Amino acid sequence: MIEVSGLTKTYGSTRAVNDLSFEVRPGVVTGFLGPNGAGKTTTMRLILGLDRPTAGAATIGGKPYRRLGAPLHTVGSMLDAKAVHPGRTAYNHLLSLALGNGIPRRRVDEVIEQVGLGSVARRRTGGFSLGMSQRLGIAGALLGDPQVLLFDEPVNGLDPEGIHWVRSLMRDLAARGRTVFVSSHLLSEMSQTAERLIVIGRGELIADTTTEEFIERASTGYVRVRGPEPGRVKEVLEAAGATVAESGHALHVTGMTVERISDLAAEHGLRLHEVAPQHASLEEAFLTLTRQSVEYHARSEGER
Amino acid sequence: MTVPATDDKVRRDVTTPLRLSGVVHAEWVKIRSVRSTYALLIAAVVVSVALSGLIAWATMATWEDRAEGFEPVSGSLIGLFFGQIAIMVFSILVISAEYTTGSIRGTLIAVPDRTRLLLAKVIITAALALAAGLVMSFGSFFVGQAVYTTRGVETTIGADGVLVALLRGGLLICMTGVIALGVGFLARQSSAAIGVTFGIYFLPILFSGFLPEWFQKNVIKYMPNTSSAVMLYPDPAVPDVGVTPMSGFLTLSAWALAMLIPAALLFHRRDS
Numbered sequence: 001m002i003e004v005s006g007l008t009k010t011y012g013s014t015r016a017v018n019d020l021s022f023e024v025r026p027g028v029v030t031g032f033l034g035p036n037g038a039g040k041t042t043t044m045r046l047i048l049g050l051d052r053p054t055a056g057a058a059t060i061g062g063k064p065y066r067r068l069g070a071p072l073h074t075v076g077s078m079l080d081a082k083a084v085h086p087g088r089t090a091y092n093h094l095l096s097l098a099l100g101n102g103i104p105r106r107r108v109d110e111v112i113e114q115v116g117l118g119s120v121a122r123r124r125t126g127g128f129s130l131g132m133s134q135r136l137g138i139a140g141a142l143l144g145d146p147q148v149l150l151f152d153e154p155v156n157g158l159d160p161e162g163i164h165w166v167r168s169l170m171r172d173l174a175a176r177g178r179t180v181f182v183s184s185h186l187l188s189e190m191s192q193t194a195e196r197l198i199v200i201g202r203g204e205l206i207a208d209t210t211t212e213e214f215i216e217r218a219s220t221g222y223v224r225v226r227g228p229e230p231g232r233v234k235e236v237l238e239a240a241g242a243t244v245a246e247s248g249h250a251l252h253v254t255g256m257t258v259e260r261i262s263d264l265a266a267e268h269g270l271r272l273h274e275v276a277p278q279h280a281s282l283e284e285a286f287l288t289l290t291r292q293s294v295e296y297h298a299r300s301e302g303e304r
Numbered sequence: 305m306t307v308p309a310t311d312d313k314v315r316r317d318v319t320t321p322l323r324l325s326g327v328v329h330a331e332w333v334k335i336r337s338v339r340s341t342y343a344l345l346i347a348a349v350v351v352s353v354a355l356s357g358l359i360a361w362a363t364m365a366t367w368e369d370r371a372e373g374f375e376p377v378s379g380s381l382i383g384l385f386f387g388q389i390a391i392m393v394f395s396i397l398v399i400s401a402e403y404t405t406g407s408i409r410g411t412l413i414a415v416p417d418r419t420r421l422l423l424a425k426v427i428i429t430a431a432l433a434l435a436a437g438l439v440m441s442f443g444s445f446f447v448g449q450a451v452y453t454t455r456g457v458e459t460t461i462g463a464d465g466v467l468v469a470l471l472r473g474g475l476l477i478c479m480t481g482v483i484a485l486g487v488g489f490l491a492r493q494s495s496a497a498i499g500v501t502f503g504i505y506f507l508p509i510l511f512s513g514f515l516p517e518w519f520q521k522n523v524i525k526y527m528p529n530t531s532s533a534v535m536l537y538p539d540p541a542v543p544d545v546g547v548t549p550m551s552g553f554l555t556l557s558a559w560a561l562a563m564l565i566p567a568a569l570l571f572h573r574r575d576s
Contacts, residue, residue, distance in 0.1 A: 052575060066417070068416065087338045087339060088337045095333050097410065098330075100327045101414055102322075
């Protein structure tokens with residue numbers, strides 16, 4: 001079990017993670033979802049003791065990572081798959097990780113076979129494709145046959161066959177009662193593997209729920225409303241119980257039908273130039289939910 | 305492709321302590337599995353022995369000017385000061401290459417105990433630098449003496465204090481490695497660490513001619529190069545420069561600690 005409580009990390013004046021609290025339970029795949037720059041990698045680095053939190057704490061089975069004896073037996077992780085010495089062979093890379101944790105050599109051969117790198121084990125990793133590096137990273141995570149697994153964007157750079165392999169690996173590990181925590185910026189990817197979701201944006205928790213529930217919430221359509229007095233329209237619709245988000249010159253209204261919006265506008269003498277129902281795709285819906293929290297949401301790029 | 309056939313039988317007791325010997329072994333695998341690092345050790349030996357021989361030959365060729373104050377042991381080991389440059393770079397790379405390639409993150413995930421990791425790197429670096437240093441020292445000595453026979457001014461390994469001086473030659477190269485590793489941990493970047501280490505070792509030599517006498521007397525004698533040079537003389541022949549081989553060794557140890565203690569403290573505090 002991974003426990004994160006009040007976790008905060010500031011780099012200079014940037015607050016990468018802000019008072020984040022959640023639990024990751026064993027037996028299911030838990031997705032860690034958020035747009036790029038939301039603080040997913042930072043959170044994982046804090047859980048793994050690479051960075052020191054500004055406030056709060058992250059523990060694994062009740063212990064901070066830095067206090068785990070031989071950690072690879074407890075936690076397996078893959079962060080940046082390309083962060084290996086390019087001059088070292090895959091076998092030697094894994095061997096050096098194994099030796100420090102008292103893991104036998106035969107286990108190195110086992111994980112190499114398991115991730116399908118048998119034919120390139122004696123090659124320098126500098127010549128590896130991103131997909132091969134991802135497999136090497138996953139091999140490193142599996143070395144100590146740990147109870148807890150963390151993967152940062154594990155399907156990046158994989159071909160369809162590799163993606164399928166990673167997905168079934170995650171599900172299989174979870175089915176064996178392991179705690180599996182996987183980050184991604186794609187809701188569609190998470191909907192394939194994760195049973196639960198921790199969703200963050202701008203370093204803050206947005207949702208901690210089941211994937212099913214989150215998708216249901218995210219997939220509801222909205223109504224796009226445009227008019228010369230968006231401020232007043234917003235007030236009126238909100239007063240009537242709708243949720244209104246501003247998006248450039250338009251308003252995105254949820255929880256209210258097109259008919260009701262038009263009627264309300266007419267009652268208050270408000271002119272509208274557009275009242276159009278929108279059926280968001282999964283990804284669009286996710287973006288809407290996390291929009292306010294996308295850190296580098298560039299205004300100059302504008303809305304469509 | 306199928307998913308793990310392994311199961312709970314492989315899993316170890318989660319309380320397995322992280323053993324220092326395992327971490328040292330892991331560090332050894334890292335060094336021997338990358339060409340650039342062990343190539344530097346070989347370069348250190350080759351450069352030392354070759355230059356020591358060359359300098360011995362030049363000394364014999366200009367014997368009339370060199371005869372006064374000639375000391376056949378330290379005189380045959382001058383190449384060590386060139387070979388030690390490769391040892392410095394080697395030792396710095398033991399840590400800085402991890403930061404350049406990003407592999408430090410994987411290393412710290414496997415060994416989160418910073419003190420133990422630093423200690424393991426010190427042990428393996430010191431051991432390899434000592435081994436290389438002894439080959440550099442003994443190799444240079446024998447090549448040098450062979451050249452000195454042309455004028456019959458050679459000495460033997462059995463002569464008073466010679467063996468100890470040669471062992472000290474290996475030891476000072478070992479200390480150079482540890483000091484440079486400490487700078488590498490502090491700087492984390494190869495170029496900066498090499499610059500600082502070269503500064504500590506070679507700037508005093510460049511400036512010594514311009515500086516006032518009190519500086520020579522009170523500061524220069526505490527610089528690593530001065531300490532190292534004295535260690536190469538057999539005890540009966542140590543020149544009177546206010547430094548003995550023992551005080552020289554203690555000075556080098558102080559330099560090593562002055563680098564390693566802040567390095568260890570910062571290693572715990574800094575983000576990786």
